[in-house]
Amino acid sequence: MEIPPAGPGRATWLKHKANWLRLSAMTMNHHAHLGHTGGDLSSADILAILFLGGILNIDPAQPRWPQRDRFILSKGHGAAAYYSTLAARGYFPVEQLRTYMDPLSMLNGHPDRNKLPGVEANTGPLGHGLPIAVGAALACRMRKESWRVFVLTGDGELQEGSNWEAAMTAQHYGLDNLTMIVDRNRIQQGDFTENTIRMEPLAERFRAFGFAVEEIDGHSSAALYNRLSHLPIEPGKPSCILANTIKGKGVSFAENQPAWHHGVPTSEQLALAAKELGVEVAW
Protein backbone atom coordinates (compact mmCIF):
# COMPACT_ATOMS: atom_id res chain seq x y z
CA MET A 1 0.00 0.00 0.00
CA GLU A 2 1.10 3.52 -0.75
CA ILE A 3 1.73 5.52 2.38
CA PRO A 4 0.44 9.09 2.42
CA PRO A 5 3.24 11.60 3.03
CA ALA A 6 3.41 13.16 6.47
CA GLY A 7 3.01 16.87 6.99
CA PRO A 8 1.54 19.45 4.62
CA GLY A 9 1.78 17.17 1.58
CA ARG A 10 -0.75 14.75 3.07
CA ALA A 11 -3.87 16.75 2.26
CA THR A 12 -2.80 17.27 -1.36
CA TRP A 13 -1.97 13.58 -1.73
CA LEU A 14 -5.35 12.55 -0.28
CA LYS A 15 -7.21 15.04 -2.47
CA HIS A 16 -5.54 13.55 -5.53
CA LYS A 17 -6.55 10.07 -4.40
CA ALA A 18 -10.13 11.21 -3.81
CA ASN A 19 -10.28 12.71 -7.28
CA TRP A 20 -9.07 9.42 -8.73
CA LEU A 21 -11.93 7.68 -6.86
CA ARG A 22 -14.33 10.24 -8.37
CA LEU A 23 -13.20 9.70 -11.94
CA SER A 24 -13.02 5.94 -11.45
CA ALA A 25 -16.62 5.89 -10.18
CA MET A 26 -17.80 8.08 -13.05
CA THR A 27 -16.03 5.81 -15.53
CA MET A 28 -17.75 2.78 -13.99
CA ASN A 29 -21.15 4.45 -14.17
CA HIS A 30 -20.44 5.48 -17.75
CA HIS A 31 -19.58 1.91 -18.76
CA ALA A 32 -22.56 0.43 -16.90
CA HIS A 33 -24.96 3.13 -18.16
CA LEU A 34 -26.21 3.12 -14.58
CA GLY A 35 -25.10 4.36 -11.19
CA HIS A 36 -25.33 7.08 -8.59
CA THR A 37 -22.77 9.62 -9.64
CA GLY A 38 -23.76 12.48 -7.32
CA GLY A 39 -23.31 10.50 -4.11
CA ASP A 40 -20.15 8.81 -5.38
CA LEU A 41 -18.58 12.23 -5.79
CA SER A 42 -19.75 13.61 -2.45
CA SER A 43 -18.36 10.68 -0.45
CA ALA A 44 -14.97 10.37 -2.19
CA ASP A 45 -12.92 12.45 0.25
CA ILE A 46 -14.35 10.58 3.24
CA LEU A 47 -13.61 7.19 1.68
CA ALA A 48 -10.10 8.27 0.70
CA ILE A 49 -9.21 9.39 4.21
CA LEU A 50 -10.62 6.25 5.84
CA PHE A 51 -9.13 3.65 3.51
CA LEU A 52 -6.10 5.30 1.95
CA GLY A 53 -5.25 7.85 4.62
CA GLY A 54 -4.46 5.28 7.28
CA ILE A 55 -7.50 5.73 9.52
CA LEU A 56 -8.91 2.21 9.26
CA ASN A 57 -6.90 -0.60 10.80
CA ILE A 58 -7.48 -3.16 8.07
CA ASP A 59 -5.55 -5.74 6.08
CA PRO A 60 -6.71 -6.44 2.52
CA ALA A 61 -4.77 -9.71 2.60
CA GLN A 62 -7.05 -10.84 5.44
CA PRO A 63 -10.44 -9.28 4.73
CA ARG A 64 -12.10 -11.14 7.62
CA TRP A 65 -9.29 -10.62 10.12
CA PRO A 66 -11.25 -10.64 13.42
CA GLN A 67 -9.48 -7.60 14.86
CA ARG A 68 -10.05 -5.34 11.84
CA ASP A 69 -11.90 -2.07 12.06
CA ARG A 70 -15.32 -2.40 10.47
CA PHE A 71 -16.49 0.04 7.82
CA ILE A 72 -20.12 -0.19 6.73
CA LEU A 73 -21.35 1.74 3.72
CA SER A 74 -24.96 2.33 4.67
CA LYS A 75 -25.57 4.37 1.52
CA GLY A 76 -25.08 1.28 -0.59
CA HIS A 77 -25.91 3.13 -3.79
CA GLY A 78 -22.52 4.80 -3.47
CA ALA A 79 -21.07 1.50 -4.64
CA ALA A 80 -18.89 2.76 -7.50
CA ALA A 81 -16.86 5.07 -5.27
CA TYR A 82 -16.70 2.34 -2.62
CA TYR A 83 -15.52 -0.34 -5.04
CA SER A 84 -12.93 2.05 -6.45
CA THR A 85 -11.73 2.63 -2.89
CA LEU A 86 -11.50 -1.07 -2.07
CA ALA A 87 -9.60 -1.71 -5.29
CA ALA A 88 -7.25 1.20 -4.63
CA ARG A 89 -6.61 -0.20 -1.16
CA GLY A 90 -5.73 -3.60 -2.62
CA TYR A 91 -8.75 -5.79 -1.86
CA PHE A 92 -8.99 -6.79 -5.52
CA PRO A 93 -7.35 -5.72 -8.81
CA VAL A 94 -8.44 -2.34 -10.15
CA GLU A 95 -9.05 -3.99 -13.54
CA GLN A 96 -12.03 -5.72 -11.94
CA LEU A 97 -13.75 -2.34 -11.77
CA ARG A 98 -14.44 -2.80 -15.49
CA THR A 99 -16.98 -5.48 -14.62
CA TYR A 100 -19.22 -3.19 -12.58
CA MET A 101 -22.84 -4.36 -13.03
CA ASP A 102 -21.87 -6.78 -15.80
CA PRO A 103 -23.82 -10.06 -15.86
CA LEU A 104 -22.59 -12.30 -12.99
CA SER A 105 -20.09 -9.67 -11.86
CA MET A 106 -18.90 -9.58 -8.26
CA LEU A 107 -19.54 -5.85 -8.45
CA ASN A 108 -23.30 -5.63 -8.02
CA GLY A 109 -25.06 -2.31 -8.27
CA HIS A 110 -25.06 -2.45 -4.47
CA PRO A 111 -22.38 -4.18 -2.36
CA ASP A 112 -22.48 -7.90 -1.52
CA ARG A 113 -20.12 -9.03 1.22
CA ASN A 114 -20.27 -12.63 0.08
CA LYS A 115 -18.95 -11.71 -3.34
CA LEU A 116 -16.44 -8.97 -2.72
CA PRO A 117 -13.65 -8.98 -0.13
CA GLY A 118 -13.67 -5.95 2.12
CA VAL A 119 -17.43 -5.46 2.11
CA GLU A 120 -18.84 -5.85 5.63
CA ALA A 121 -22.57 -5.58 5.02
CA ASN A 122 -24.98 -5.96 2.13
CA THR A 123 -26.64 -2.61 1.79
CA GLY A 124 -28.85 -0.85 -0.70
CA PRO A 125 -32.16 -0.49 1.11
CA LEU A 126 -31.60 2.53 3.33
CA GLY A 127 -31.44 2.68 7.11
CA HIS A 128 -29.72 -0.69 7.50
CA GLY A 129 -26.13 0.33 8.14
CA LEU A 130 -26.41 2.01 11.53
CA PRO A 131 -28.22 -0.90 13.26
CA ILE A 132 -25.59 -3.31 11.90
CA ALA A 133 -22.81 -0.98 13.04
CA VAL A 134 -24.37 -0.81 16.51
CA GLY A 135 -24.46 -4.61 16.66
CA ALA A 136 -20.81 -4.85 15.61
CA ALA A 137 -19.81 -2.26 18.23
CA LEU A 138 -21.68 -4.29 20.86
CA ALA A 139 -19.91 -7.46 19.71
CA CYS A 140 -16.55 -5.74 20.08
CA ARG A 141 -17.45 -4.79 23.63
CA MET A 142 -18.74 -8.28 24.50
CA ARG A 143 -15.48 -9.74 23.24
CA LYS A 144 -13.45 -7.13 25.14
CA GLU A 145 -11.59 -6.19 21.95
CA SER A 146 -10.41 -2.84 20.72
CA TRP A 147 -11.36 -2.55 17.08
CA ARG A 148 -13.70 0.20 15.98
CA VAL A 149 -16.78 0.54 13.83
CA PHE A 150 -17.35 3.22 11.18
CA VAL A 151 -20.56 3.69 9.25
CA LEU A 152 -21.09 6.11 6.38
CA THR A 153 -24.71 7.10 5.87
CA GLY A 154 -26.39 9.40 3.43
CA ASP A 155 -28.45 12.28 4.77
CA GLY A 156 -31.75 11.53 3.04
CA GLU A 157 -31.56 7.99 4.37
CA LEU A 158 -31.87 9.34 7.90
CA GLN A 159 -35.56 9.67 7.11
CA GLU A 160 -35.71 5.91 7.73
CA GLY A 161 -36.84 5.34 11.32
CA SER A 162 -34.51 2.41 11.86
CA ASN A 163 -31.63 4.89 12.16
CA TRP A 164 -33.21 6.50 15.17
CA GLU A 165 -33.96 3.15 16.77
CA ALA A 166 -30.28 2.33 16.37
CA ALA A 167 -29.22 5.76 17.61
CA MET A 168 -31.12 5.14 20.84
CA THR A 169 -29.35 1.82 21.30
CA ALA A 170 -25.94 3.37 20.58
CA GLN A 171 -26.41 6.04 23.23
CA HIS A 172 -27.96 3.70 25.78
CA TYR A 173 -24.96 1.41 25.60
CA GLY A 174 -22.50 4.32 25.36
CA LEU A 175 -20.85 2.95 22.23
CA ASP A 176 -17.85 5.23 21.88
CA ASN A 177 -16.22 2.65 19.60
CA LEU A 178 -18.81 3.63 16.98
CA THR A 179 -18.36 6.53 14.57
CA MET A 180 -21.14 7.54 12.26
CA ILE A 181 -20.26 9.79 9.34
CA VAL A 182 -23.13 11.49 7.54
CA ASP A 183 -22.49 12.46 3.93
CA ARG A 184 -24.51 15.65 4.29
CA ASN A 185 -24.84 16.60 0.64
CA ARG A 186 -28.39 17.89 1.13
CA ILE A 187 -29.83 16.17 -1.91
CA GLN A 188 -31.80 12.95 -2.09
CA GLN A 189 -33.13 11.18 -5.15
CA GLY A 190 -36.12 13.42 -5.77
CA ASP A 191 -35.09 16.84 -4.53
CA PHE A 192 -33.09 18.73 -1.92
CA THR A 193 -33.53 17.11 1.50
CA GLU A 194 -34.94 20.26 3.03
CA ASN A 195 -37.62 20.48 0.34
CA THR A 196 -38.50 16.82 0.80
CA ILE A 197 -38.64 16.37 4.55
CA ARG A 198 -36.74 18.77 6.75
CA MET A 199 -33.58 17.30 8.31
CA GLU A 200 -32.41 20.35 10.22
CA PRO A 201 -31.41 20.93 12.90
CA LEU A 202 -29.57 17.67 12.28
CA ALA A 203 -26.68 18.26 14.67
CA GLU A 204 -29.06 19.07 17.50
CA ARG A 205 -31.12 16.01 16.73
CA PHE A 206 -28.10 13.74 17.07
CA ARG A 207 -26.99 15.54 20.22
CA ALA A 208 -30.46 15.02 21.65
CA PHE A 209 -30.09 11.32 20.83
CA GLY A 210 -26.91 11.18 22.89
CA PHE A 211 -24.19 11.42 20.24
CA ALA A 212 -21.11 13.60 20.43
CA VAL A 213 -21.50 15.61 17.25
CA GLU A 214 -19.10 17.61 15.14
CA GLU A 215 -19.80 19.31 11.84
CA ILE A 216 -16.90 19.51 9.44
CA ASP A 217 -16.16 20.25 5.82
CA GLY A 218 -16.51 16.85 4.20
CA HIS A 219 -14.21 17.86 1.38
CA SER A 220 -11.37 19.13 3.56
CA SER A 221 -8.85 16.34 3.70
CA ALA A 222 -7.07 18.05 6.55
CA ALA A 223 -10.23 18.53 8.61
CA LEU A 224 -11.41 14.96 8.01
CA TYR A 225 -8.00 13.53 8.79
CA ASN A 226 -7.63 15.49 12.01
CA ARG A 227 -11.09 14.58 13.25
CA LEU A 228 -10.90 10.91 12.32
CA SER A 229 -7.45 10.61 13.88
CA HIS A 230 -8.84 11.61 17.25
CA LEU A 231 -11.80 9.48 18.14
CA PRO A 232 -14.08 9.26 19.97
CA ILE A 233 -15.18 12.85 19.96
CA GLU A 234 -16.19 12.35 23.58
CA PRO A 235 -15.52 9.26 25.72
CA GLY A 236 -18.64 7.30 26.59
CA LYS A 237 -20.65 8.57 23.62
CA PRO A 238 -21.02 7.40 20.03
CA SER A 239 -19.50 9.89 17.60
CA CYS A 240 -21.45 11.55 14.81
CA ILE A 241 -19.54 13.48 12.18
CA LEU A 242 -21.78 15.59 10.00
CA ALA A 243 -19.62 15.93 6.93
CA ASN A 244 -20.96 18.83 4.91
CA THR A 245 -20.45 17.86 1.31
CA ILE A 246 -21.52 18.85 -2.18
CA LYS A 247 -23.33 16.31 -4.25
CA GLY A 248 -21.43 15.91 -7.49
CA LYS A 249 -18.33 17.53 -5.93
CA GLY A 250 -15.44 18.29 -8.25
CA VAL A 251 -17.33 18.13 -11.52
CA SER A 252 -18.88 21.45 -12.54
CA PHE A 253 -21.93 20.16 -14.39
CA ALA A 254 -22.88 17.69 -11.63
CA GLU A 255 -22.38 19.82 -8.54
CA ASN A 256 -25.47 20.40 -6.43
CA GLN A 257 -27.83 19.09 -9.09
CA PRO A 258 -30.56 16.70 -7.86
CA ALA A 259 -30.73 15.17 -11.36
CA TRP A 260 -27.17 13.88 -10.87
CA HIS A 261 -28.27 11.63 -7.97
CA HIS A 262 -28.33 8.85 -10.52
CA GLY A 263 -27.09 10.76 -13.52
CA VAL A 264 -24.69 8.90 -15.81
CA PRO A 265 -21.97 10.79 -17.71
CA THR A 266 -21.63 10.71 -21.49
CA SER A 267 -18.19 10.27 -23.07
CA GLU A 268 -17.86 14.02 -23.47
CA GLN A 269 -18.87 14.64 -19.87
CA LEU A 270 -16.41 12.00 -18.70
CA ALA A 271 -13.60 13.72 -20.61
CA LEU A 272 -14.55 17.06 -19.12
CA ALA A 273 -14.67 15.53 -15.62
CA ALA A 274 -11.18 14.06 -16.08
CA LYS A 275 -9.89 17.49 -17.01
CA GLU A 276 -11.57 19.20 -14.06
CA LEU A 277 -10.47 16.54 -11.58
CA GLY A 278 -6.91 16.54 -12.91
CA VAL A 279 -6.51 12.77 -12.81
CA GLU A 280 -6.41 9.82 -15.18
CA VAL A 281 -8.09 6.47 -14.84
CA ALA A 282 -6.17 3.79 -16.70
CA TRP A 283 -7.81 0.54 -15.55
Place this chain on the structure above:
Amino acid sequence: MVSEATNTTGQQRFDCRDAYMHELEAMAAADPRVCAVANDSVSSAKLKNFKARFPDRFVNVGIAEQNMVGVGAGLANGGMVPYVCGASCFLTARAMEQVKVDLCYSKSNVKLCAMSPGMAYGQLGPTHHSIEDLAWMRILPNLTVIVPADPIETAAVMRYSLQHEGPMFLRIARVPVPRVHGSEYEFKLGKAVRLREGSDVTLIANGLLVCRALDAARLLEARGISARVLNMSSLKPLDREAILDAARTTRGIVTAEEALVAGGLGGAVAEVLAQEHPAPMRILGLPDTFAPTGTAEFLLDYFGLSAQGIEHAALDMLKHEA
Protein backbone atom coordinates in the same frame (compact mmCIF):
# COMPACT_ATOMS: atom_id res chain seq x y z
CA MET B 1 -36.24 -42.37 12.21
CA VAL B 2 -39.22 -44.14 13.76
CA SER B 3 -40.53 -43.31 17.19
CA GLU B 4 -43.26 -45.12 19.06
CA ALA B 5 -46.77 -43.92 18.32
CA THR B 6 -48.23 -41.87 21.10
CA ASN B 7 -51.66 -41.19 22.42
CA THR B 8 -51.29 -37.60 23.53
CA THR B 9 -54.64 -37.12 25.24
CA GLY B 10 -54.26 -36.54 28.94
CA GLN B 11 -50.48 -36.27 28.79
CA GLN B 12 -48.60 -33.57 30.60
CA ARG B 13 -48.11 -30.53 28.40
CA PHE B 14 -45.17 -28.16 28.18
CA ASP B 15 -44.49 -24.59 27.07
CA CYS B 16 -41.64 -24.99 24.56
CA ARG B 17 -40.22 -21.63 25.61
CA ASP B 18 -38.91 -23.29 28.78
CA ALA B 19 -36.91 -25.82 26.78
CA TYR B 20 -35.56 -23.02 24.54
CA MET B 21 -34.61 -20.95 27.58
CA HIS B 22 -32.79 -23.78 29.38
CA GLU B 23 -30.88 -24.71 26.27
CA LEU B 24 -29.95 -21.11 25.44
CA GLU B 25 -28.55 -20.61 28.92
CA ALA B 26 -26.65 -23.89 28.77
CA MET B 27 -25.15 -22.91 25.42
CA ALA B 28 -24.21 -19.46 26.70
CA ALA B 29 -22.49 -21.06 29.70
CA ALA B 30 -20.45 -23.27 27.40
CA ASP B 31 -19.76 -20.90 24.49
CA PRO B 32 -18.76 -17.25 24.99
CA ARG B 33 -20.00 -16.35 21.50
CA VAL B 34 -23.64 -16.94 22.44
CA CYS B 35 -25.60 -13.76 23.15
CA ALA B 36 -29.24 -12.73 23.21
CA VAL B 37 -31.07 -9.74 21.76
CA ALA B 38 -34.52 -8.75 23.00
CA ASN B 39 -37.11 -6.12 22.15
CA ASP B 40 -38.38 -5.13 25.57
CA SER B 41 -40.38 -8.34 26.02
CA VAL B 42 -37.76 -9.94 28.25
CA SER B 43 -40.27 -12.02 30.20
CA SER B 44 -42.26 -13.17 27.15
CA ALA B 45 -39.01 -14.23 25.54
CA LYS B 46 -38.04 -15.99 28.80
CA LEU B 47 -34.78 -14.08 28.97
CA LYS B 48 -34.93 -12.78 32.56
CA ASN B 49 -32.62 -15.45 33.85
CA PHE B 50 -30.31 -15.14 30.84
CA LYS B 51 -30.00 -11.43 31.53
CA ALA B 52 -29.17 -12.09 35.18
CA ARG B 53 -26.61 -14.78 34.37
CA PHE B 54 -24.99 -13.17 31.32
CA PRO B 55 -25.57 -9.42 31.61
CA ASP B 56 -22.66 -8.60 29.30
CA ARG B 57 -24.08 -10.77 26.54
CA PHE B 58 -27.64 -9.54 26.74
CA VAL B 59 -28.87 -6.62 24.63
CA ASN B 60 -32.29 -5.07 24.96
CA VAL B 61 -32.87 -2.66 22.09
CA GLY B 62 -36.30 -1.65 23.31
CA ILE B 63 -39.37 -1.76 21.13
CA ALA B 64 -37.48 -1.61 17.86
CA GLU B 65 -37.60 -4.78 15.79
CA GLN B 66 -35.93 -3.46 12.64
CA ASN B 67 -33.01 -2.32 14.74
CA MET B 68 -33.08 -5.60 16.66
CA VAL B 69 -32.49 -7.68 13.55
CA GLY B 70 -29.84 -5.29 12.21
CA VAL B 71 -28.06 -5.38 15.58
CA GLY B 72 -28.14 -9.17 15.32
CA ALA B 73 -26.41 -8.99 11.94
CA GLY B 74 -23.76 -6.67 13.38
CA LEU B 75 -23.17 -8.94 16.38
CA ALA B 76 -22.64 -11.84 13.99
CA ASN B 77 -20.24 -9.73 11.92
CA GLY B 78 -18.29 -9.13 15.13
CA GLY B 79 -17.96 -12.85 15.83
CA MET B 80 -20.84 -13.45 18.21
CA VAL B 81 -23.69 -15.92 17.70
CA PRO B 82 -26.78 -13.88 18.47
CA TYR B 83 -30.17 -15.33 19.34
CA VAL B 84 -32.64 -12.61 18.41
CA CYS B 85 -35.77 -13.31 20.40
CA GLY B 86 -39.14 -11.64 19.99
CA ALA B 87 -42.81 -12.30 19.37
CA SER B 88 -43.05 -13.86 15.93
CA CYS B 89 -45.75 -11.45 14.73
CA PHE B 90 -43.45 -8.43 15.21
CA LEU B 91 -40.13 -10.09 14.50
CA THR B 92 -41.25 -11.17 11.05
CA ALA B 93 -43.65 -8.51 9.85
CA ARG B 94 -41.95 -5.45 11.28
CA ALA B 95 -38.42 -6.46 10.39
CA MET B 96 -39.05 -8.30 7.13
CA GLU B 97 -36.58 -6.27 5.06
CA GLN B 98 -33.87 -6.65 7.71
CA VAL B 99 -34.50 -10.40 7.78
CA LYS B 100 -34.29 -10.52 4.01
CA VAL B 101 -31.22 -8.33 3.52
CA ASP B 102 -29.23 -8.28 6.77
CA LEU B 103 -29.68 -11.98 7.52
CA CYS B 104 -30.66 -13.99 4.46
CA TYR B 105 -29.00 -12.18 1.57
CA SER B 106 -25.97 -11.49 3.75
CA LYS B 107 -25.85 -15.08 5.11
CA SER B 108 -25.44 -13.73 8.63
CA ASN B 109 -25.06 -16.30 11.39
CA VAL B 110 -28.09 -15.08 13.33
CA LYS B 111 -30.75 -17.23 14.97
CA LEU B 112 -34.25 -15.79 15.07
CA CYS B 113 -36.25 -17.20 17.96
CA ALA B 114 -39.84 -16.45 17.03
CA MET B 115 -41.78 -16.63 20.26
CA SER B 116 -45.49 -17.26 20.74
CA PRO B 117 -46.21 -17.86 17.07
CA GLY B 118 -49.42 -18.88 15.34
CA MET B 119 -52.43 -18.05 17.46
CA ALA B 120 -50.71 -18.25 20.86
CA TYR B 121 -51.95 -14.71 21.51
CA GLY B 122 -55.39 -15.72 20.29
CA GLN B 123 -57.38 -13.43 22.53
CA LEU B 124 -55.27 -10.39 21.64
CA GLY B 125 -56.51 -10.46 18.08
CA PRO B 126 -55.03 -10.63 14.58
CA THR B 127 -52.42 -7.92 15.25
CA HIS B 128 -50.74 -10.37 17.61
CA HIS B 129 -51.43 -13.56 15.68
CA SER B 130 -48.55 -14.83 13.60
CA ILE B 131 -50.23 -16.98 11.02
CA GLU B 132 -48.32 -15.45 8.10
CA ASP B 133 -44.81 -16.11 9.40
CA LEU B 134 -44.25 -19.52 7.83
CA ALA B 135 -45.12 -18.26 4.35
CA TRP B 136 -42.98 -15.15 4.75
CA MET B 137 -39.97 -16.98 6.12
CA ARG B 138 -40.17 -19.99 3.83
CA ILE B 139 -39.76 -17.91 0.68
CA LEU B 140 -36.50 -16.27 1.76
CA PRO B 141 -33.37 -17.77 0.16
CA ASN B 142 -30.64 -18.93 2.58
CA LEU B 143 -32.99 -19.10 5.56
CA THR B 144 -33.43 -22.36 7.46
CA VAL B 145 -36.93 -22.59 8.92
CA ILE B 146 -37.69 -24.98 11.78
CA VAL B 147 -40.99 -25.54 13.59
CA PRO B 148 -40.33 -27.84 16.56
CA ALA B 149 -43.16 -30.06 17.76
CA ASP B 150 -42.40 -30.43 21.46
CA PRO B 151 -39.96 -29.41 24.20
CA ILE B 152 -37.55 -32.21 23.40
CA GLU B 153 -37.31 -31.18 19.78
CA THR B 154 -37.11 -27.50 20.75
CA ALA B 155 -34.06 -28.24 22.90
CA ALA B 156 -32.52 -30.43 20.18
CA VAL B 157 -33.03 -27.70 17.56
CA MET B 158 -31.45 -25.11 19.84
CA ARG B 159 -28.38 -27.31 20.26
CA TYR B 160 -28.27 -27.92 16.53
CA SER B 161 -28.55 -24.20 15.74
CA LEU B 162 -25.27 -23.36 17.42
CA GLN B 163 -23.26 -25.56 15.10
CA HIS B 164 -25.24 -24.51 12.01
CA GLU B 165 -23.56 -21.66 10.13
CA GLY B 166 -26.11 -19.25 8.68
CA PRO B 167 -29.44 -17.62 9.47
CA MET B 168 -32.20 -19.70 11.07
CA PHE B 169 -35.81 -19.08 11.97
CA LEU B 170 -36.92 -21.13 14.98
CA ARG B 171 -40.63 -21.04 15.76
CA ILE B 172 -40.91 -21.53 19.51
CA ALA B 173 -44.39 -22.59 20.65
CA ARG B 174 -46.03 -21.08 23.69
CA VAL B 175 -49.25 -23.11 23.59
CA PRO B 176 -48.46 -26.17 25.74
CA VAL B 177 -47.82 -29.44 23.91
CA PRO B 178 -47.17 -33.00 25.08
CA ARG B 179 -43.89 -34.75 24.40
CA VAL B 180 -43.98 -36.59 21.11
CA HIS B 181 -40.29 -37.48 20.94
CA GLY B 182 -38.23 -39.68 23.21
CA SER B 183 -35.49 -38.15 25.33
CA GLU B 184 -32.84 -39.64 23.01
CA TYR B 185 -34.21 -37.62 20.06
CA GLU B 186 -31.62 -35.96 17.86
CA PHE B 187 -32.61 -33.27 15.35
CA LYS B 188 -31.56 -33.89 11.75
CA LEU B 189 -31.89 -30.93 9.39
CA GLY B 190 -34.08 -31.60 6.37
CA LYS B 191 -35.31 -34.94 7.68
CA ALA B 192 -38.93 -35.70 8.53
CA VAL B 193 -39.46 -37.70 11.69
CA ARG B 194 -41.73 -40.69 11.12
CA LEU B 195 -43.63 -40.81 14.39
CA ARG B 196 -46.04 -43.50 13.29
CA GLU B 197 -46.04 -46.08 10.55
CA GLY B 198 -49.05 -46.27 8.25
CA SER B 199 -50.00 -47.48 4.82
CA ASP B 200 -53.36 -45.90 3.93
CA VAL B 201 -52.81 -42.20 4.42
CA THR B 202 -50.00 -39.87 5.50
CA LEU B 203 -50.49 -37.03 7.94
CA ILE B 204 -47.76 -34.39 7.72
CA ALA B 205 -47.68 -31.74 10.43
CA ASN B 206 -45.34 -29.47 12.32
CA GLY B 207 -45.37 -27.56 15.59
CA LEU B 208 -48.55 -27.76 17.64
CA LEU B 209 -50.28 -29.84 15.00
CA VAL B 210 -48.00 -32.84 15.40
CA CYS B 211 -49.64 -34.09 18.58
CA ARG B 212 -53.04 -33.51 16.99
CA ALA B 213 -51.99 -35.51 13.94
CA LEU B 214 -50.95 -38.36 16.23
CA ASP B 215 -54.35 -38.25 17.90
CA ALA B 216 -56.02 -38.19 14.47
CA ALA B 217 -54.04 -41.28 13.48
CA ARG B 218 -55.45 -43.04 16.55
CA LEU B 219 -58.99 -42.03 15.58
CA LEU B 220 -58.39 -43.30 12.06
CA GLU B 221 -57.00 -46.55 13.39
CA ALA B 222 -60.28 -47.14 15.21
CA ARG B 223 -61.94 -46.94 11.81
CA GLY B 224 -59.50 -49.42 10.35
CA ILE B 225 -57.41 -46.83 8.53
CA SER B 226 -53.67 -46.97 8.87
CA ALA B 227 -52.21 -43.46 9.05
CA ARG B 228 -48.54 -42.58 8.82
CA VAL B 229 -47.53 -39.47 10.78
CA LEU B 230 -44.57 -37.35 9.75
CA ASN B 231 -43.26 -34.51 11.87
CA MET B 232 -42.03 -32.08 9.23
CA SER B 233 -40.35 -29.73 11.69
CA SER B 234 -37.77 -28.85 9.06
CA LEU B 235 -39.94 -26.69 6.82
CA LYS B 236 -36.84 -25.59 4.95
CA PRO B 237 -34.95 -27.51 3.83
CA LEU B 238 -37.80 -29.90 3.22
CA ASP B 239 -37.56 -33.70 3.22
CA ARG B 240 -38.62 -34.28 -0.38
CA GLU B 241 -37.90 -37.99 -0.20
CA ALA B 242 -40.22 -38.53 2.74
CA ILE B 243 -42.97 -36.64 0.89
CA LEU B 244 -42.48 -38.57 -2.34
CA ASP B 245 -42.35 -41.85 -0.43
CA ALA B 246 -45.64 -40.96 1.26
CA ALA B 247 -47.17 -40.17 -2.13
CA ARG B 248 -45.97 -43.46 -3.57
CA THR B 249 -46.81 -45.77 -0.69
CA THR B 250 -50.01 -44.27 0.77
CA ARG B 251 -53.22 -43.11 -0.89
CA GLY B 252 -52.96 -39.44 -0.05
CA ILE B 253 -51.49 -36.75 2.18
CA VAL B 254 -53.09 -34.43 4.72
CA THR B 255 -50.97 -31.54 5.94
CA ALA B 256 -51.77 -29.57 9.09
CA GLU B 257 -50.16 -26.42 10.45
CA GLU B 258 -50.94 -23.49 12.70
CA ALA B 259 -50.66 -20.98 9.89
CA LEU B 260 -52.33 -19.73 6.76
CA VAL B 261 -52.88 -22.38 4.10
CA ALA B 262 -51.22 -20.03 1.61
CA GLY B 263 -47.50 -20.51 1.45
CA GLY B 264 -46.84 -22.73 4.45
CA LEU B 265 -46.11 -26.42 5.00
CA GLY B 266 -49.03 -27.55 2.84
CA GLY B 267 -47.87 -25.33 0.03
CA ALA B 268 -44.33 -26.65 0.33
CA VAL B 269 -45.54 -30.25 0.16
CA ALA B 270 -47.83 -29.43 -2.76
CA GLU B 271 -44.93 -27.87 -4.68
CA VAL B 272 -43.04 -31.14 -4.46
CA LEU B 273 -46.02 -33.34 -5.32
CA ALA B 274 -47.36 -31.25 -8.19
CA GLN B 275 -44.06 -31.45 -10.02
CA GLU B 276 -42.82 -34.90 -9.15
CA HIS B 277 -45.67 -37.19 -8.08
CA PRO B 278 -49.19 -35.71 -8.05
CA ALA B 279 -51.21 -37.26 -5.25
CA PRO B 280 -54.50 -36.58 -3.46
CA MET B 281 -54.01 -33.94 -0.82
CA ARG B 282 -55.79 -31.88 1.81
CA ILE B 283 -54.14 -28.78 3.26
CA LEU B 284 -55.29 -27.81 6.74
CA GLY B 285 -54.56 -24.39 8.11
CA LEU B 286 -56.27 -21.04 8.18
CA PRO B 287 -58.17 -19.99 5.07
CA ASP B 288 -57.58 -16.57 3.51
CA THR B 289 -58.76 -14.66 6.57
CA PHE B 290 -57.67 -13.04 9.80
CA ALA B 291 -58.73 -15.14 12.77
CA PRO B 292 -61.40 -14.03 15.21
CA THR B 293 -60.65 -13.59 18.90
CA GLY B 294 -60.44 -16.57 21.22
CA THR B 295 -57.97 -18.76 23.03
CA ALA B 296 -55.48 -20.64 20.91
CA GLU B 297 -57.20 -23.94 21.69
CA PHE B 298 -60.56 -22.49 20.69
CA LEU B 299 -59.20 -21.07 17.45
CA LEU B 300 -57.39 -24.27 16.50
CA ASP B 301 -60.66 -26.19 16.88
CA TYR B 302 -62.57 -23.40 15.13
CA PHE B 303 -60.41 -23.80 12.04
CA GLY B 304 -60.54 -27.59 12.12
CA LEU B 305 -56.95 -27.88 13.31
CA SER B 306 -57.94 -30.61 15.76
CA ALA B 307 -57.58 -34.40 15.79
CA GLN B 308 -61.17 -34.64 14.57
CA GLY B 309 -60.56 -32.04 11.87
CA ILE B 310 -57.55 -33.93 10.57
CA GLU B 311 -59.45 -37.22 10.80
CA HIS B 312 -62.35 -35.81 8.78
CA ALA B 313 -60.05 -34.35 6.15
CA ALA B 314 -58.35 -37.73 5.75
CA LEU B 315 -61.67 -39.53 5.47
CA ASP B 316 -62.97 -37.02 2.96
CA MET B 317 -59.83 -37.30 0.87
CA LEU B 318 -59.91 -41.11 0.88
CA LYS B 319 -63.61 -41.11 -0.02
CA HIS B 320 -63.02 -38.85 -3.04
CA GLU B 321 -59.87 -40.68 -4.01
CA ALA B 322 -61.75 -43.99 -3.98
